[in-house]
Amino acid sequence: MLAQSLHRVAFSSNLIPEMLAKFGTKSKKLVVDFSSPNIAKTFHMGNLRSTLYGNFIQKICRLAGHEVVSINYLGDWGPQFSMLAFYWLAVMDGKEGRIKRPEPEEWIEMNEKKKVELLTSSYAATHRMSKLNASFSAKSRQLFLEMEK
Numbered sequence: 001m002l003a004q005s006l007h008r009v010a011f012s013s014n015l016i017p018e019m020l021a022k023f024g025t026k027s028k029k030l031v032v033d034f035s036s037p038n039i040a041k042t043f044h045m046g047n048l049r050s051t052l053y054g055n056f057i058q059k060i061c062r063l064a065g066h067e068v069v070s071i072n073y074l075g076d077w078g079p080q081f082s083m084l085a086f087y088w089l090a091v092m093d094g095k096e097g098r099i100k101r102p103e104p105e106e107w108i109e110m111n112e113k114k115k116v117e118l119l120t121s122s123y124a125a126t127h128r129m130s131k132l133n134a135s136f137s138a139k140s141r142q143l144f145l146e147m148e149k
Contacts, residue, residue: 020064029067032058036073038080041123042116082144083126083137084119090139091129092122 008015034054037047051072058070094100102110102118110118130137 027065031069033071083140086140086143087126
């Protein structure tokens with residue numbers, strides 16, 4: 001019995017349509033939100049895995065006859081992004097041994113690897129600073145509220 005089932009799974013070109021016909025439901029409108037990487041961090045294998053899973057799920061749902069809206073949202077404007085923006089604007093001033101944020105022309109000339117390294121180190125610094133500095137946390141939260149308007 002198990003061998004027959006495994007053989008059927010391995011060699012059936014109609015397995016998914018058969019399963020959907022047997023266990024499917026009435027057509028629905030579905031939203032599949034997948035991946036949605038944090039743009040303030042480096043893209044990693046987990047993001048790719050989530051993208052592949054989401055794509056697989058939305059294809060099965062379409063095959064089942066559902067109306068599917070697929071979303072792979074790039075642009076997480078959450079509190080961590082407002083902390084990064086506030087850090088970039090208020091802290092990276094080059095004073096007292098702090099890193100100076102690049103001028104627009106310098107940013108344009110900077111290679112992609114350097115940009116990601118700068119954003120990643122800044123992102124880590126924002127989390128350290130938010131834990132140690134209540135004023136920084138409050139001001140970055142205020143910026144988040146303004147960004148959401």
